[in-house]
Amino acid sequence: MQASVLCASLVVAVSRPDRFRAGAARVAAWMLRAGLALALGWQLGAAAQAAGGAEAAAGTAVRFGILPLGGAFESRNDWEPLLADLQRAIGRPVTMLSVTSYEALEQAIQRDQVDMAFLSGKMALDAVTLRRMKVVAQVTRHDGLPGYRALLLTRKSGPRTTLKELLAEPEGWRLARGESRSVSGFIVPQLQLFLPNHIAMETRFRSEVVGTHQVTALAVANGEADVATNNTADFERFRLQFPAEADRLQVIWESELIPHAQIVIRRGYGPEFEKKVQLFLVEYARGKGPRGDSERAVLKSLHDLAGFVAADNSSLLPAAKLAYQLARQSTMTSQWVNEAARQARLQRIEATYAEQVAALRSGAP
Incomplete structure (x- = not known):
């Protein structure tokens, strides 16, 4: 050093x-x-x-x-x-x-x-x-490639191994995920998989571990969790560092490309x-x-x-769109006191996104 x-x-x-x-x-x-x-x-x-x-x-x-x-x-x-x-x-x-x-x-x-x-x-x-x-x-x-993909990992053998089983009964699964700011560890799986299937990652699982991609993969490999969020780049690295543990894992879902x-x-x-x-x-x-x-x-x-x-800053336009889509979808699937409150929230989301896009394109932030 x-x-x-x-x-x-x-x-x-x-x-x-x-x-x-x-x-x-x-x-x-x-x-x-x-x-x-x-x-x-x-x-x-x-x-x-x-x-x-x-x-x-x-x-x-x-x-x-x-x-x-x-x-x-x-x-x-x-x-x-x-x-x-x-x-x-x-x-x-x-x-x-x-x-x-x-x-x-x-x-x-x-x-x-x-x-x-x-x-x-x-x-x-x-x-x-x-x-x-x-x-x-x-x-x-x-x-x-202009990006990488979010992944879901499970063990190759055991009582819980398939995406179909996961979506059918998330309450029975132990989740290992990234922090809420993690694009591949939380935002993209929530946006592209779980919310469209009426599953909120924070509340529907039996339990959860929150950590880095290395922590989540090890949690599943060692039997401390049933499914983990990860991504293609970090899982490649994980395979090199922990070959025995990686050999126990399989990919059951991939996202669209993430910048x-x-x-x-x-x-x-x-x-x-x-x-x-x-x-x-x-x-x-x-x-x-x-x-x-x-x-x-x-x-x-x-x-x-x-x-x-x-x-x-314009390279962040895809990130802004992901954040906008997640906020909008979360609002649509959440419970509200009344429809007027939901619509007010949606209007704020639209306004914030429009401001972000304009600022990122102009370099003004």
């Missing part, structure tokens, strides 16, 4: 432990993570704590937040080489905030403790429309700095020779990424 070059920090957090309702194993897992959080603390480091706002003078650390796709330690180690290269390219220190929950990263962004971040869908949309950030790049993968994650940066750095960051990302791993090979190896460890392409 290049500790002298890159000051890495780690936050271990648990999202909504009250959701871990069933099973001593899940309670024990929560206690383990909570204990780890207390042991590690919030180690942002003196440089990061002194950074202040995005308008800080040149030389102040740029604080990079990482979307929790696997374990926090794993994410930190995977991102460290790329962020060390970014530090050299921009001539400023780069510190890292690696967390285990979407909520922890969202809170850090709200508290202005993150200047750049790797975010997907809803979190990137909120960062741009609510937290004065903007998109500078979007990731690409070797398969050439890839974005790199966002806090507004206020200025166009020259933004262009420097964007150029670094776009050119990363594109060169020939040993340096290019080394950078490609770095990206391969980052969920098998192929690289980055230049992007702006």
Whole structure:
């Protein structure tokens, strides 16, 4: 680890432990993570704590937040080489905030403790429309597809293995899912599968575990849950890291394509700095020779990424549409005091979506 070059920090957090309702194993897992959080603390480091706002003078650390796709330690180690290269390219220190929950990263962004971040869908949309950030790049993968797919996983053998059985009696199933901000772990399965079948993920299942894609897959593989949300990119990675556990699992449902994650940066750095960051990302791993090979190896460890392409806020239009569709469908299937209240809610959803679309297209957020 290049500790002298890159000051890495780690936050271990648990999202909504009250959701871990069933099973001593899940309670024990929560206690383990909570204990780890207390042991590690919030180690942002003196440089990061002194950074202040995005308008800080040149030389102040740029604080990079990482979307929790696997374990926090794993994410930190995977991102460290790329962020060390970014530090050299921009001539400023780069510190890292690696967390285990979407909520922890969202809170850090709200508290202005993150200047750049790797975010997907809803979190990137909120960062741009609510937290004065903007998109500078979007990731690409070797398969050439413009996105990935959400998945549902079950064990290959056992009493509950098929989609038909799941939709017929969700009350008998134990669910392992992503946080409510997770596109593939919650939003898309809810929107494209469960709500159309009159199933609300939060209330219809026997019990639920909420965690990263790695946590959800392991929960099903180890018999702690019956079905898990996941996605094609992370399940490929899971197969490499946990081959024995992956061999116990099968895919019973796939979603439509979901756009890839974005790199966002806090507004206020200025166009020259933004262009420097964007150029670094776009050119990363594109060169020939040993340096290019080394950078490609770095990206391969980052969920098998192929690289980055230049992007702006308009790349979040699909995410805005997904959020709009989920809000509308949830409103249509929920119980209301009267129809007038439902229609009022629908009107607010339409107005919010129209404002988001206009802002994302103009670059105004």
